[in-house]
Amino acid sequence: MAYELYYWPAIQGRGEFVRLALEDAGADYIDVARMGAGAAGEAALPFPLPQHGAVARPPFALPALKDGPLVIGQTAAILMYLGDRLDLAPADQAGRMWTLQLQLTIADAVAEAHDTHHPLSAALYYEDQRPEAARRAEHFRKHRIPRFLEWFEAVLAANPDSDACLVGRNVTYADLSLFQLVEGLRYAFPRAAARSLAKCPHVVALHDAVAERPRIREYLRSERRIPFNEDGIFRHYPELDG
């Protein structure tokens, strides 16, 4: 049975980390909200609260993955689940936990990237919090982008099995997600990302190697890859790039 991905149809967002794992593995999946014609797709999305009876263990938010009767929310949990099934995680317990740790750190970076354009409230428009966004983005550019990327650089350099991937000698979902983090930072903060990445050759090499994996390469050139835009998590507002 095909995996079903539930996520907003017009943005990469957090769903993209799941899409990349499914695409890289060549998994059979349905991007549920994108199957409908145009905006109608969103109608397929509601995951109501449990009192509505549709799902016994309803995710708090999207993305969610449905695998038969099992529904899983939280991007890192979805990826841990898929990693075991799609051969995108190491088999040993310590390696599995380390891969989860890496993913959770990527998730932290993604959440902070989001908050650069929405520092006060996700319920307000960016235009209603621009001065605050400028201050938060400055902190993110100066302190957080370097700290995150240099940590991943150090992790790659210290991997005793390979400096081309984060864990062991095979690609994991954390590598695919690091690729996506680099993509997003380069889109949203091209100048700041370039400055930090100049010090992170292993991270850049990993990004480039992931982009050349045959299924990922095909995916990135397909219509299934939604372009970055200013509705997603990584938004390019030039004034936030310093």
Added chain:
Amino acid sequence: MAYELYYWPAIQGRGEFVRLALEDAGADYIDVARMGAGAAGEAALPFPLPQHGAVARPPFALPALKDGPLVIGQTAAILMYLGDRLDLAPADQAGRMWTLQLQLTIADAVAEAHDTHHPLSAALYYEDQRPEAARRAEHFRKHRIPRFLEWFEAVLAANPDSDACLVGRNVTYADLSLFQLVEGLRYAFPRAAARSLAKCPHVVALHDAVAERPRIREYLRSERRIPFNEDGIFRHYPELDG
């Protein structure tokens, strides 16, 4: 061999979720930074980057748990690891993933609670971002506290095995963490938390039941429980409680 917890010695913070699991299980553990006299304890804390050679897989941030040669960072990953070992997680795979999902949602709530007093930058003092904090806190009180707590309420009501715990019929690390989330919200936002909790009787009952578990009860009354304070994640600034 005793577990070693690495976390800041003067705050509950994210380390408290780990402390509660260790305490509830009666596990043998060392709270490393608190073993030294006074502030000297912090000297025991550095987890250097891997190029420093001390740890092959260094956490990005604290808390970190050391179990023999294994070092794990990221609160949810630590708890998933401990959950299996301390009998604080279900044994089945679907239940383990659901418990992780619940924990990650608690982690999201905790991160948002932190950002109410630091909406712009963790590198600035609260006093340097008070107007912004007021706006972010208003959003958190009005929209996010109810959404999080009502989701947990619905999860408890929908658990087919018990409405006294989140997963199955036994206490998991997610229950202990929900207790702590309620504690923190009540400390930081007593008025807003009371308003939301009035609609969440199952959450309140779970909180109260956890507080009465013998080892937790003893822990909460001991000096090992650090009082809430305005250096931690949950800070009581009355102006942020509306």
